[in-house]
Amino acid sequence: MTKQKSGKLVRREKITALVFVSPLIIGFIVFTLVCMIISFGWSFTNFNPISGRMKFDGWGQYVDLFTHPTYKKAFLDSILNTLFLLLSIPVSIIISVLIAALMNSKKFKGKTVFRVIIYLPAVTSVVAVNYIWRYMFEENYGLINAFFHAHIPWLTDETLVKVAMIIKNVWSGIGTQVILFMAGMQNISDEYYEAAELDGAGPVYKFLHITLPLVTPVLFYTIITGLIGGFQMFADVELFAGGHYGARTIVFFIRNYGIGQNLYGLASAASFLLAAIIMIITALQFKFNKWVEYTD
Amino acid sequence: MEKKFKISNKTVSTVVLSLSYAIMIVLAFTMIFPYLYMVLTTFKPMGETVSPELKVFPIVWTAESYKEIWQLVPFGRGILNTMTVEVPVILVGTFTSALGAYAFAKMRMPCSKIILLVLMSSMMVPFAALFLPQYQIYSSLGLTNNLLPLILPGLFGNISMVFFFIQFMGGIPTALLEAAKIDGCGHFKSFLHIMLPLLWPAMAAQAVFWFLGIWNDYFAPSIYLTKEEVMTLQPLINRLNATQGGRDLPLVMTGAFLSSIPLIAVYLAFQKYFMSALSITSGIK
Incomplete structure (x- = not known):
C-alpha cells in the first residue's frame, strides 16, 4: 500500500466518521444550540408573541424578576x-x-x-x-x-x-x-x-x-x-x-x-x-x- | 471467657439481623401499600372513596371504572399515541446514538474530543431553557396538537446514551474490527455486522430506560398537546382527573393503574437487567 493510498483511506475514514455523527450534531444544533440562542436573545427583550411586541430591554427582564411588583413575589x-x-x-x-x-x-x-x-x-x-x-x-x-x-x-x-x-x-x-x-x-x-x-x-x-x-x-x-x-x-x-x-x-x-x-x-x-x-x-x-x- | 464472648457476639448479630428484617418488612409494606390501595380503589363505587369513614377494602366491589374509562376519554388512543412516540424514537434514536458512538470510539475523526465535549454540554442545558423557542417554532409550523414535536428530537439520538455506548465499545477489542476491514468490510458494514451484535445487551438496557422516560414524560406533552385525541397517556389521565373535577377517584385511579401496568410488567420481566444497567449508567460498577 502506498503512502498516498493510505492517506486517502484515512481521509475517507474521517469523512465517514463525521457522517456517522452528523445526526447527533444536527440534533444538537437544531434542538439545543439554536433554541438556546433564541431564548437567550429573548431574555433581553420584552417579547410577547400574541401582541407581537418585541423591544430590546437590556437587563430589564432580569431586573424585573427581582424587583417588579407583579412578578417579584412569584419568582x-x-x-x-x-x-x-x-x-x-x-x-x-x-x-x-x-x-x-x-x-x-x-x-x-x-x-x-x-x-x-x-x-x-x-x-x-x-x-x-x-x-x-x-x-x-x-x-x-x-x-x-x-x-x-x-x-x-x-x-x-x-x-x-x-x-x-x-x-x-x-x-x-x-x-x-x-x-x-x-x-x-x-x-x-x-x-x-x-x-x-x-x-x-x-x-x-x-x-x-x-x-x-x-x-x-x-x-x-x-x-x-x-x-x-x-x-x-x-x-x-x-x-x-x-x-x-x-x-x-x-x-x-x-x-x-x-x-x-x-x-x-x-x-x-x-x-x-x-x-x-x-x-x-x-x-x-x-x-x-x-x-x-x-x-x- | 473466650467462649462466653463468642456467644454474646452471636446474640448481638441475631438481634441486629432480626431488627433489620423488621425494618425491611415495614419498609416493603410502605412501598407496596400505595399500590394495593390504588388497585383496591379502582374497584370501589365513587361514593366510598369520598366518605370520611374510610375503609381500605371496598364494601361493594365493582368494575364499573374499567368500563367507563374507555368511554369518557380516548384511553385506547392515548396508549396508541404514546406508542407512536415510543417506537420511532427508540428504534431510530438508539440506532443513531450507536452509530455516533461507534465513530467516536472506533474511528479516526477530526476534532473528535471537541465535538464530543460540545455534544455533551447539551446535557447541562435544562429543557426549561429550550422549550419556549421550540414551542414558538412548532406552533408557527402548525405542529401543536401533533406528536411530531415529541418524536423529532429523539430521532437525532440521545447524548447520554452515546456516552454510555462509547464506554461500552471501549471494552470491545479493535482487532475484531480490523479483521473485518481486511475482509473488505466498509465502516458501516463492520458497525452493522460486528459492533451492533456485540452492543446488543447495552442497547437493550439503555432502550428500556429511554422507553420509561418517554412513557413518563409529562412536561413536553402537556405543552404541545391540548386536544384529547392527540394526547399521550400521562396528560390524558390528568385530563381525566380535571374533567371529573378530581371527584371520580376510582376512575382516575383506574387510569393511573392501567398506565402503570406495562412499565411494571417490563420491569418485573427484566428486573436483573435493570439493576445492572442502573449501576453501569451511574458508573459505579
Whole structure:
C-alpha cells in the first residue's frame, strides 16, 4: 500500500466518521444550540408573541424578576419553594444509605425481593405515583389523616403541601438510590472490614469509618443528580399539588409566565438563570466524578 | 471467657439481623401499600372513596371504572399515541446514538474530543431553557396538537446514551474490527455486522430506560398537546382527573393503574437487567 493510498483511506475514514455523527450534531444544533440562542436573545427583550411586541430591554427582564411588583413575589417564592423541595435529597440519601447498609449484610437473605420492591415506584407511571399520594394526603377522606384521626390540610397549606411532596418524592426516589448505594458497598473489599473486626470494631464503627467514606462517589453522584433533577421539578406541581401556589417551582414559573401569559422575555430570563445554576452543578459533576474520565 | 464472648457476639448479630428484617418488612409494606390501595380503589363505587369513614377494602366491589374509562376519554388512543412516540424514537434514536458512538470510539475523526465535549454540554442545558423557542417554532409550523414535536428530537439520538455506548465499545477489542476491514468490510458494514451484535445487551438496557422516560414524560406533552385525541397517556389521565373535577377517584385511579401496568410488567420481566444497567449508567460498577 502506498503512502498516498493510505492517506486517502484515512481521509475517507474521517469523512465517514463525521457522517456517522452528523445526526447527533444536527440534533444538537437544531434542538439545543439554536433554541438556546433564541431564548437567550429573548431574555433581553420584552417579547410577547400574541401582541407581537418585541423591544430590546437590556437587563430589564432580569431586573424585573427581582424587583417588579407583579412578578417579584412569584419568582422569589418559586425559588424558595424549589429550594425547600430539595430537602428531599438529604432525607432520601440518609434513608437509602441506611437501607443499603442493612441489606448489604451477608447474612441478610431476600435482597433481590426487597430490591425489586423498593425500585417499583421508579417504574410506575408518573401520574399514578402523584395521584395515589395526592389521594392519601387528602384532607377529608385521605388515608393518612384517617389513620391519625386528624384533619391536617396537607394539600392546601403552603408549607404542608411541600412537606407532603417531599414525602412522596422520598418514597418514589429511594429505590434508585438504594440500588446505587448497594452497588457501591459491594465494591468495598472485605479486607477492610476484616481488619477492623480484628481490632474489635463494632457494626456502627465499621459503618461510619469504612462504609461511609468509601461510598462517597455514590453519595456525590446522588447529590448531583438529585440537584439537577430537583431544580427542574415540574410535573408534580401540577399532578400532585394541582398547581398550588405553595408548591410552584422555578420551572412552573417559567411555563406559567411563558406559555401561560406570553411574557416570553421574562420567562426566558428566568430560564437562563435556571440554566446557569444547572450548568454550574453539572460542571461540578464533570470535574469531580470519575465517571466522565473515560478517555484516560 | 473466650467462649462466653463468642456467644454474646452471636446474640448481638441475631438481634441486629432480626431488627433489620423488621425494618425491611415495614419498609416493603410502605412501598407496596400505595399500590394495593390504588388497585383496591379502582374497584370501589365513587361514593366510598369520598366518605370520611374510610375503609381500605371496598364494601361493594365493582368494575364499573374499567368500563367507563374507555368511554369518557380516548384511553385506547392515548396508549396508541404514546406508542407512536415510543417506537420511532427508540428504534431510530438508539440506532443513531450507536452509530455516533461507534465513530467516536472506533474511528479516526477530526476534532473528535471537541465535538464530543460540545455534544455533551447539551446535557447541562435544562429543557426549561429550550422549550419556549421550540414551542414558538412548532406552533408557527402548525405542529401543536401533533406528536411530531415529541418524536423529532429523539430521532437525532440521545447524548447520554452515546456516552454510555462509547464506554461500552471501549471494552470491545479493535482487532475484531480490523479483521473485518481486511475482509473488505466498509465502516458501516463492520458497525452493522460486528459492533451492533456485540452492543446488543447495552442497547437493550439503555432502550428500556429511554422507553420509561418517554412513557413518563409529562412536561413536553402537556405543552404541545391540548386536544384529547392527540394526547399521550400521562396528560390524558390528568385530563381525566380535571374533567371529573378530581371527584371520580376510582376512575382516575383506574387510569393511573392501567398506565402503570406495562412499565411494571417490563420491569418485573427484566428486573436483573435493570439493576445492572442502573449501576453501569451511574458508573459505579
